[in-house]
Amino acid sequence: MSPVKVTKICCIGAGYVGGPTCSVIALKCPHIRVTIVDLNQARIDAWNSDDFNLPIYEPGLEDVVRQARGRNLFFSTDVDKAIEEADLIFVSVNTPTKKSGVGAGFAADLNYVELATRRIATIARSNKIVVEKSTVPCRTAESMRTILEANSKPNCRFDILSNPEFLAEGTAMTDLFKPDRVLIGSLQTPEGISACQSLAQVYANWVPKECILTVGLWSSELSKLAANAMLAQRISSINALSAICEATGANIDEVSNAVGYDTRIGPKFLKASVGFGGSCFQKDILNLVYLSESLHLPEVAAYWRQVVDMNEYQKRRFSQRVVDTLFKTITGKRIAVLGFAFKADTGDTRESAAITLIKDFLSERAFVNVYDPKVVHEQIWMDLQEASPLVPLDNIKKQVTISPSAFEAAQGADAIVIATEWKEFRDIDWERLYKGMNKPAFVFDGRLLVDAEKLTKIGFKVTTIGRPSPLLT
Numbered sequence: 001m002s003p004v005k006v007t008k009i010c011c012i013g014a015g016y017v018g019g020p021t022c023s024v025i026a027l028k029c030p031h032i033r034v035t036i037v038d039l040n041q042a043r044i045d046a047w048n049s050d051d052f053n054l055p056i057y058e059p060g061l062e063d064v065v066r067q068a069r070g071r072n073l074f075f076s077t078d079v080d081k082a083i084e085e086a087d088l089i090f091v092s093v094n095t096p097t098k099k100s101g102v103g104a105g106f107a108a109d110l111n112y113v114e115l116a117t118r119r120i121a122t123i124a125r126s127n128k129i130v131v132e133k134s135t136v137p138c139r140t141a142e143s144m145r146t147i148l149e150a151n152s153k154p155n156c157r158f159d160i161l162s163n164p165e166f167l168a169e170g171t172a173m174t175d176l177f178k179p180d181r182v183l184i185g186s187l188q189t190p191e192g193i194s195a196c197q198s199l200a201q202v203y204a205n206w207v208p209k210e211c212i213l214t215v216g217l218w219s220s221e222l223s224k225l226a227a228n229a230m231l232a233q234r235i236s237s238i239n240a241l242s243a244i245c246e247a248t249g250a251n252i253d254e255v256s257n258a259v260g261y262d263t264r265i266g267p268k269f270l271k272a273s274v275g276f277g278g279s280c281f282q283k284d285i286l287n288l289v290y291l292s293e294s295l296h297l298p299e300v301a302a303y304w305r306q307v308v309d310m311n312e313y314q315k316r317r318f319s320q321r322v323v324d325t326l327f328k329t330i331t332g333k334r335i336a337v338l339g340f341a342f343k344a345d346t347g348d349t350r351e352s353a354a355i356t357l358i359k360d361f362l363s364e365r366a367f368v369n370v371y372d373p374k375v376v377h378e379q380i381w382m383d384l385q386e387a388s389p390l391v392p393l394d395n396i397k398k399q400v401t402i403s404p405s406a407f408e409a410a411q412g413a414d415a416i417v418i419a420t421e422w423k424e425f426r427d428i429d430w431e432r433l434y435k436g437m438n439k440p441a442f443v444f445d446g447r448l449l450v451d452a453e454k455l456t457k458i459g460f461k462v463t464t465i466g467r468p469s470p471l472l473t
């Protein structure tokens with residue numbers, strides 16, 4: 001069976017994955033017409049905005065959209081038209097953790113995937129290759145196939161592929177231009193293999209052939225959960241060691257460096273922090289935990305569960321250290337939180353450690369000044385409200401101020417907490433910040449970002465994750 005040559009692509013879901021991924025496909029494949037669709041009108045309007053005020057901040061993304069939009073890249077809310085015209089459809093919708101019902105708090109909510117799949121089944125009148133781009137539990141492709149086949153028109157066949165996305169926010173464009181690998185899973189039937197080749201040909205326009213891995217459907221689905229679980233596991237491992245460092249006088253940076261020199265371990269993803277955030281790690285591990293439990297593998301479930309538990313512990317431990325260091329009470333004190341995004345170079349706040357820290361500070365009745373260079377104010381209010389649903393937003397606003405700069409956040413504060421590793425926090429004029437603060441002025445570095453010695457010389461009392469408290473040194 002010779003593979004179909006893809007000429008029209010539809011991507012359902014114009015979010016952090018669908019938007020950048022399919023913009024890059026459009027850029028690299030000028031012969032393919034790419035339409036990215038979403039039900040969210042405001043999001044599509046932003047993608048189409050004249051001043052390129054895109055709905056997500058990602059370094060390098062605007063440049064790609066400027067080159068391809070209107071040429072062979074289109075953004076639309078007309079989902080049905082895009083489905084009808086396409087020969088290949090990416091399903092790139094959100095798969096958040098279920099909030100209620102069976103598996104609540106663990107299982108992935110597959111409602112959006114199912115609705116998109118049903119829409120494809122209803123609208124399609126010609127053969128389609130349907131590609132799972134969203135992160136889903138193992139064997140979701142089977143449910144998608146059942147829905148599609150039960151609703152298909154005569155002479156209309158569907159081939160389902162799994163093609164998980166491995167981009168990280170903040171580096172999405174380089175990850176897409178030069179991926180470590182592109183993974184495509186298919187049924188090992190002649191039709192499945194042929195569909196797999198069709199998608200591989202799209203990527204082959206810019207990805208070296210040896211980096212395009214083709215595997216079975218279920219391996220592909222599971223590999224995505226496995227990759228995230230193993231990345232997060234490294235962070236929880238180093239964070240667990242950071243607690244030992246704080247208690248013994250060892251330095252976590254030195255430990256990471258020493259451990260990472262072993263070529264079998266490698267140096268990446270060993271940076272101790274106030275805890276990992278982002279929309280994927282926790283969600284995907286909990287998904288793996290749920291899958292393991294459903295498969296009657298409680299020991300496997302408990303093993304992965306511990307990665308998330310350690311992350312919660314790390315955040316709690318950090319808040320507690322702030323309180324303990326500030327003479328065991330922060331009531332009425334002002335804390336400047338620098339950074340609200342879950343990592344640098346993104347405006348995304350999903351599962352950001354900053355949310356948990358601020359919630360903890362508020363429950364101790366402290367005042368908080370928060371500054372982030374990219375996160376929009378409405379998002380901060382929404383996140384803080386969601387974190388403390390029983391507290392009226394007006395009360396939260398009495399305790400929290402959103403500051404326009406790090407300098408203003410530090411004015412009149414007793415302590416600065418670095419929650420996100422934005423480069424500008426390393427390079428700010430710390431002497432100027434020091435002058436505007438109450439004394440003694442404390443800095444809590446949750447990201448191993450600043451030069452503790454330099455700040456100590458200025459007069460700050462510096463507490464760094466994975467290093468003993470100043471009193472112990």
Ligand SMILES: NC(=O)c1ccc[n+]([C@@H]2O[C@H](COP(=O)([O-])OP(=O)(O)OC[C@H]3O[C@@H](n4cnc5c(N)ncnc54)[C@H](O)[C@@H]3O)[C@@H](O)[C@H]2O)c1
Pocket residue numbers: 012013014015016017018037038039040043079092093094095112115116133134135136165166167168169279280
């Ligand atoms: N964010 C990341 O860095 C990342 C990386 C790799 C994989 N993933 C996975 O990719 C998937 C998407 O993640 P995201 O961060 O882009 O989510 P997102 O919430 O930013 O975007 C999803 C979009 O899908 C739209 N949508 C939902 N149902 C729809 C429907 N039936 N028709 C049309 N549009 C619909 C939503 O309106 C939303 O704009 C998730 O499964 C996630 O786990 C995310």
Ligand SMILES: O=c1ccn([C@@H]2O[C@H](COP(=O)(O)OP(=O)(O)O[C@H]3O[C@H](CO)[C@@H](O)[C@H](O)[C@H]3O)[C@@H](O)[C@H]2O)c(=O)[nH]1
Pocket residue numbers: 135165166167168169170228231235268269270271272273274275276277278279280281342343344
């Ligand atoms: O050594 C490290 C590395 C990361 N982090 C934190 O871990 C979180 C996640 O970071 P990162 O993985 O860089 O960003 P994500 O955008 O969440 O990307 C992850 O999740 C995506 C969604 O599934 C995957 O596609 C990516 O491959 C995977 O890296 C952030 O809070 C980071 O600050 C650390 O604390 N220490």
